[in-house]
Amino acid sequence: MLGSLATPLFQTSTYTFTSAEQGERRFAGEEEGYIYSRLGNPTVTVLEERIAALENGERGLAFGSGMAAVSAVLIALTKAGDHILCSSGLYGCTFGLLTMMKEKYNIAHDFSAMESKDALRSRIKPETACIYVETPINPTIKLIDLKMVAEVAKEYNIPVVVDNTFSSPYLQRPLELGCDVVIHSATKYIGGHGDVIAGLVVGTKEFLDSVAMTTQKDIGGVISPFDAWLLLRGLKTLPIRMDRHCDNAEKIVSELKHHSKVTAVYYPLEEGAEISIQEQQMKRGGGVISFEIDGTKADAQQFLNKLSFLKIAVSLGDAETLIEHPATMTHAVVPEESRLEMGITDQLIRLSVGLEAWNDIWADLKQALDQI
Numbered sequence: 172m173l174g175s176l177a178t179p180l181f182q183t184s185t186y187t188f189t190s191a192e193q194g195e196r197r198f199a200g201e202e203e204g205y206i207y208s209r210l211g212n213p214t215v216t217v218l219e220e221r222i223a224a225l226e227n228g229e230r231g232l233a234f235g236s237g238m239a240a241v242s243a244v245l246i247a248l249t250k251a252g253d254h255i256l257c258s259s260g261l262y263g264c265t266f267g268l269l270t271m272m273k274e275k276y277n278i279a280h281d282f283s284a285m286e287s288k289d290a291l292r293s294r295i296k297p298e299t300a301c302i303y304v305e306t307p308i309n310p311t312i313k314l315i316d317l318k319m320v321a322e323v324a325k326e327y328n329i330p331v332v333v334d335n336t337f338s339s340p341y342l343q344r345p346l347e348l349g350c351d352v353v354i355h356s357a358t359k360y361i362g363g364h365g366d367v368i369a370g371l372v373v374g375t376k377e378f379l380d381s382v383a384m385t386t387q388k389d390i391g392g393v394i395s396p397f398d399a400w401l402l403l404r405g406l407k408t409l410p411i412r413m414d415r416h417c418d419n420a421e422k423i424v425s426e427l428k429h430h431s432k433v434t435a436v437y438y439p440l441e442e443g444a445e446i447s448i449q450e451q452q453m454k455r456g457g458g459v460i461s462f463e464i465d466g467t468k469a470d471a472q473q474f475l476n477k478l479s480f481l482k483i484a485v486s487l488g489d490a491e492t493l494i495e496h497p498a499t500m501t502h503a504v505v506p507e508e509s510r511l512e513m514g515i516t517d518q519l520i521r522l523s524v525g526l527e528a529w530n531d532i533w534a535d536l537k538q539a540l541d542q543i
């Protein structure tokens with residue numbers, strides 16, 4: 172518009188009609204055009220088109236948070252009596268949402284490691300309405316083979332929903348592997364600067380047209396035009412940032428593995444069967460590492476307190492390195508038994524490696540590890 176390089180910010184809640192008849196035609200769907208920003212906004216439309224192109228899907232939809240996106244999709248896909256089969260590890264609030272759906276609406280869920288086609292088939296029930304997968308899983312960084320899951324799901328005609336937050340479309344594109352719906356907490360790598368809470372969904376036009384007119388419009392978790400504008404700015408540097416996150420993470424992983432206070436390091440490039448999955452579906456390992464320290468919960472907390480410039484904070488994918496204790500922070504809502512089943516011990520630390528000089532990041536981690 173007017174030759175503007177940056178996408179204009181349409182910070183408006185509503186749109187004027189030239190006549191009462193035009194308003195009637197727009198509401199009746201007989202004429203294209205904006206009506207009200209909960210139903211659509213030109214800045215948001217540009218963002219939705221770009222994320223659809225990046226994920227290679229037909230349509231994108233933007234939301235006010237990752238959780239608004241997750242809930243809009245799951246509520247759209249299920250009804251009372253249905254069942255959702257999940258990867259054996261999920262972001263804490265997604266776990267909380269599923270628990271609420273079970274208690275209030277009789278929508279059950281189960282977890283599966285999805286380690287083979289047969290293992291997956293054995294967990295699918297007649298009432299399974301969708302398969303919901305995080306990969307890499309937050310915060311254990313376990314991987315799920317998306318192509319395999321999509322192939323099994325097709326046998327049963329069940330949609331596969333993938334939370335692609337940890338990879339971003341630069342590292343992993345689930346729709347190209349046969350999955351049906353992709354969700355992002357755009358708060359993370361897509362925003363990239365720690366200043367927005369937002370969510371994005373990509374899928375078929377038919378499915379997202381229905382979400383736009385039901386769970387998005389009527390529950391109302393839409394994004395603000397300004398936040399969409401910030402995400403459009405973030406997207407411009409996504410590949411460069413992702414490569415730097417990956418470069419830094421790879422170096423930190425190799426240092427952590429040799430520190431005497433570190434008993435395990437979890438990262439997609441680690442040795443074992445997951446390498447082939449990673450090679451198949453992820454371009455690189457990403458910027459999030461988890462590791463276990465030799466000690467107790469108190470030692471883990473002491474380690475965090477000894478850090479000097481790394482920030483103790485939840486969230487991930489920001490320019491700054493962020494470090495947290497999942498058992499007492501992001502996954503505190505998960506009951507202890509389920510938490511331990513997911514592999515979230517009291518010694519587990521999650522590190523979102525930022526864009527700083529990697530040796531500065533390592534120097535701070537090392538001095539804090541040396542002190543416990």
Ligand SMILES: Cc1ncc(COP(=O)(O)O)c(C=O)c1O
Nearest residue numbers: 236237238262309336356358369
């Ligand atoms: C994997 C994953 N999915 C979804 C969410 C929820 O996103 P938001 O905080 O933007 O609502 C998060 C947040 O940490 C996450 O890590």
